[in-house]
Amino acid sequence: MTRGPESYVAATRRLRPEVIAREHYRRLFEVSAMRLAEVHGIEITFFATYSTERTCETVQLGGETCVIFDVGLSDTFLELNRIWTCSIGAEEVRELCLRYMAEYAQITGRLDLAFALAKASDEAKRHIGFGRAPSDHILRARVTNIQERYVLYHEACHAVLAADPSFKESTILAVRTSFVYDYVVPELKRMEEIVDRGVMPEAQAQHLLAMVNQWMSVQWKDDAVVEECICDNLAIRILFDDLKDMPGLSPWEFVLSVLFASRHQETLSELRNIIDRFDSARTVQPDWMEPGQIRSAFVRWELSKHFADGVFGSGFDFDKLLSGHSMQYYNHITSPVRVVAQEIEAMDRRLWRYTADAGRMILLNAEIDAILGQREIKAEAEWLGEAAFTFRLGDTQAFDRVQAVKDALFRRVGGP
Numbered sequence: 001m002t003r004g005p006e007s008y009v010a011a012t013r014r015l016r017p018e019v020i021a022r023e024h025y026r027r028l029f030e031v032s033a034m035r036l037a038e039v040h041g042i043e044i045t046f047f048a049t050y051s052t053e054r055t056c057e058t059v060q061l062g063g064e065t066c067v068i069f070d071v072g073l074s075d076t077f078l079e080l081n082r083i084w085t086c087s088i089g090a091e092e093v094r095e096l097c098l099r100y101m102a103e104y105a106q107i108t109g110r111l112d113l114a115f116a117l118a119k120a121s122d123e124a125k126r127h128i129g130f131g132r133a134p135s136d137h138i139l140r141a142r143v144t145n146i147q148e149r150y151v152l153y154h155e156a157c158h159a160v161l162a163a164d165p166s167f168k169e170s171t172i173l174a175v176r177t178s179f180v181y182d183y184v185v186p187e188l189k190r191m192e193e194i195v196d197r198g199v200m201p202e203a204q205a206q207h208l209l210a211m212v213n214q215w216m217s218v219q220w221k222d223d224a225v226v227e228e229c230i231c232d233n234l235a236i237r238i239l240f241d242d243l244k245d246m247p248g249l250s251p252w253e254f255v256l257s258v259l260f261a262s263r264h265q266e267t268l269s270e271l272r273n274i275i276d277r278f279d280s281a282r283t284v285q286p287d288w289m290e291p292g293q294i295r296s297a298f299v300r301w302e303l304s305k306h307f308a309d310g311v312f313g314s315g316f317d318f319d320k321l322l323s324g325h326s327m328q329y330y331n332h333i334t335s336p337v338r339v340v341a342q343e344i345e346a347m348d349r350r351l352w353r354y355t356a357d358a359g360r361m362i363l364l365n366a367e368i369d370a371i372l373g374q375r376e377i378k379a380e381a382e383w384l385g386e387a388a389f390t391f392r393l394g395d396t397q398a399f400d401r402v403q404a405v406k407d408a409l410f411r412r413v414g415g416p
Contacts, residue, residue, distance in 0.1 A: 006047070
């Protein structure tokens with residue numbers, strides 16, 4: 001391993017002390033991503049880190065293509081999957097939102113705000129206590145495993161597109177055209193028919209029409225947005241081929257894992273957006289103008305085509321499946337996030353300033369780290385090593401043993 005990725009993450013991320021199961025994630029990546037790279041004649045370096053950034057990205061470092069996976073994103077998936085799959089109190093969702101926003105405010109230099117949010121998160125955690133809502137641990141672990149692979153394969157596809165400009169250009173044109181004529185145009189006609197039948201209030205329909213029109217006139221003209229959708233499309237295909245023989249994998253498990261991986265990343269984006277909304281130096285679009293919104297629509301469309309083609313077998317009502325779980329996701333995650341956004345908007349605007357005094361920065365960073373538990377995160381969990389994630393593919397006894405330790409450790413530091 002070159003020093004390139006290590007130096008890059010050290011310079012760009014607020015690192016946590018340990019990266020558990022680095023080789024586990026390398027193996028996940030190598031299952032199909034390396035094979036994809038070989039087919040296209042490129043080399044990809046993989047590097048796992050653990051920070052409050054909670055992102056996965058593809059970067060060029062000294063002529064080397066590198067996919068950097070942040071284990072913090074995996075933690076996020078675990079937490080949000082638990083919230084999505086079971087009934088969670090509003091205070092627990094609020095604590096998670098405040099904690100994520102405190103981390104983001106800290107890494108973007110708004111330390112007074114980060115301190116206030118960290119304190120609020122800590123107070124919310126005290127109201128939660130030590131109880132955890134029951135959840136299907138095995139289901140949550142399998143879903144998270146699928147989501148991790150999906151994100152890794154998505155990033156590998158970026159590397160492939162970057163290495164072959166002509167392939168990238170032709171694919172962007174093909175996908176841009178196909179999505180417009182095969183999805184957007186029929187969707188607009190469907191909305192008009194709904195309005196004509198009086199099923200949907202005209203004001204709501206007009207809002208949806210405006211949203212789709214803005215997608216097409218602004219977002220879909222952006223090659224970067226289309227590239228994200230292409231990588232989603234390719235990742236879905238690789239992932240399905242990779243997992244189709246997984247014992248017990250159900251169609252709905254695959255579909256919801258992929259769809260909600262995108263939704264989880266949208267949720268993170270919205271929490272960051274809440275913070276950025278009050279920064280005059282940044283331009284923040286309405287949430288339905290965010291690229292994540294059109295990506296979710298694209299992913300849903302791609303998955304629906306797999307159903308229509310019979311890839312998942314028969315006997316599944318795709319729209320009914322998604323509508324019920326999408327409403328559950330909205331009630332458990334999206335709606336509470338918007339409530340927190342209203343709370344944040346009412347905070348003292350003096351907290352939103354950037355901290356310039358060096359001594360105060362050091363003091364505040366230390367206080368924030370202490371409140372959020374960053375000083376000791378996972379430092380005493382080294383013994384778990386690679387075994388910590390063996391449960392992801394079905395070792396239930398190993399899972400039960402590891403999960404008991406993880407719950408005890410993560411409860412203290414605010415993890416899943």
